[in-house]
Amino acid sequence: MEISVPTLLRIKPNALFKTGKYLRKENFRTIALFWGEGIKNLFGSQLTISLESSEIAVRYEENVTSCELETILKKAFSLPDKIDAIVAIGGGKVIDYSKYIAFLLQLPVIAIPTSVSNDGFASPGASLYVNGKRRSLKARIPYGVVIDTEIISKSPVSFTISGIGDLISKYTAIQDWKLAWYAVQEPVNDFAVLISKNAVETMVHYNNKDINDLEFIRLICGCLVMSGIAMEVSGSSRPASGSEHLISHAYDMVASSPTLHGIQVGVATYAISAIQRNRDKATIKKVLNDTGFFTYVTKNPLNKNDFIKAIRLAPEIKSNYYTILSEKENIEALISFIEEDDICKQLIV
Ligand SMILES: [Zn+2]
Incomplete structure (x- = not known):
């Protein structure tokens, strides 16, 4: 039985500012970045500054609004080559979406939840829509979880x-x-x-x-x-x-x-x-x-x-x-x- 646990795990105030540094330490230099709905407006500048100052290149980015398997399958295989890791920031939807893409491409995923309304951000499953119905699919536990407790304390x-x-x-x-x-x-x-x-x-x-x-x-x-x-x-x-x-x-x-x-x-x-x-x-x-x-x-x-x-x-x-x-x-x-x-x-x- 092979068990994977998050290798990169940071739960502390202002962790978001250090995301670039954490990724660099793991040798993830090029990433695909997925934002939850409205998240870029809230935390875009903090995360971008952090990534730029550690010279992390964002090869692809997207605002995620849906969680459908059909969309995910298409997306996963159209991402640019030479991506070291996938980074997901936001709520459950974007994290599940990114977890499944990472699972399909066998890439590490770093989850940055901006609220903690359930245990999905660190679970090995992904809750997705398949033919219009919500299903729980097996994925992989994230390689990294970065939680900025300052941000969580300000979430609803x-x-x-x-x-x-x-x-x-x-x-x-x-x-x-x-x-x-x-x-x-x-x-x-x-x-x-x-x-x-x-x-x-x-x-x-x-x-x-x-x-x-x-x-x-x-x-x-x-x-x-x-x-x-x-x-x-x-x-x-x-x-x-x-x-x-x-x-x-x-x-x-x-x-x-x-x-x-x-x-x-x-x-x-x-x-x-x-x-x-x-x-x-x-x-x-x-x-x-x-x-x-x-x-x-x-x-x-x-x-x-x-x-x-x-x-x-x-x-x-x-x-x-x-x-x-x-x-x-x-x-x-x-x-x-x-x-x-x-x-x-x-x-x-
Ligand atoms: Zn639950």
């Missing part, structure tokens, strides 16, 4: 709240994996479980849960990277994704206005933890409370009818993926819980 609150929701879901994901072992003997990779659990517990045990605190942000970013690595180690999404993720994927399909991945996942994690009788359910509740997750979602709630539809659809989202929702009575128990629980009544209306 909803993104960091979403990152916390995605991170807290490791508790329910791991429990679903263990249930899958007991129900259908799907093997559990203990080392992947350890990484995933350590990632979420690092966040949980940090005292100051102020999402504007640069140190807390640095920690969340590191934990999200570790969640990506847990998936790489197990060769599956199991250590990072259980029934709470299936509900979120289903919600994306049925809701008239879906919201950020990690926000949907965080709400589902809270509810699923009750049905699982998860031993960490009190911790989940406390973290979602202390970080301001509940307050944020109460002001921007999910839709109850859509959420119930998503719960019913969730077991069909992924075949051969046993979770607590594979048993029909648990679906009904979950729906009753979200109808009756006082916190759910505020998060899902």
Whole structure:
């Protein structure tokens, strides 16, 4: 089994200014540069100065607005020759797009997320549209991840709240994996479980849960990277994704206005933890409370009818993926819980 982990990993204030220096150190002199929507206006001059001062040549650049496999295939094979690395700056879309191009061309990719709303920037998969439908495709974990915590602290609150929701879901994901072992003997990779659990517990045990605190942000970013690595180690999404993720994927399909991945996942994690009788359910509740997750979602709630539809659809989202929702009575128990629980009544209306 071959496992790759990011070789270049910088999570600190003002890291963007040093990107040129980091690339030079790795001997990446010519790059293709992909910008997320609106990102060049925000950070274009900082990144360009950094690249120019380290004499990194940009052979090709593009603003990425879509995430379709057909476009990516065409693009990958029309890039100029002699590119040492691919650099992607922005949100999930541009990073997934670039990760897949890099995977096709067997080139290293450096991800520079400008917000951390989920663990996708360091995961081995890419979420792309194939024939109009969103699919999760295998790609490679980025060679480099550069996160400027100053930039993350200025990104909209909803993104960091979403990152916390995605991170807290490791508790329910791991429990679903263990249930899958007991129900259908799907093997559990203990080392992947350890990484995933350590990632979420690092966040949980940090005292100051102020999402504007640069140190807390640095920690969340590191934990999200570790969640990506847990998936790489197990060769599956199991250590990072259980029934709470299936509900979120289903919600994306049925809701008239879906919201950020990690926000949907965080709400589902809270509810699923009750049905699982998860031993960490009190911790989940406390973290979602202390970080301001509940307050944020109460002001921007999910839709109850859509959420119930998503719960019913969730077991069909992924075949051969046993979770607590594979048993029909648990679906009904979950729906009753979200109808009756006082916190759910505020998060899902
Ligand atoms: Zn996720």
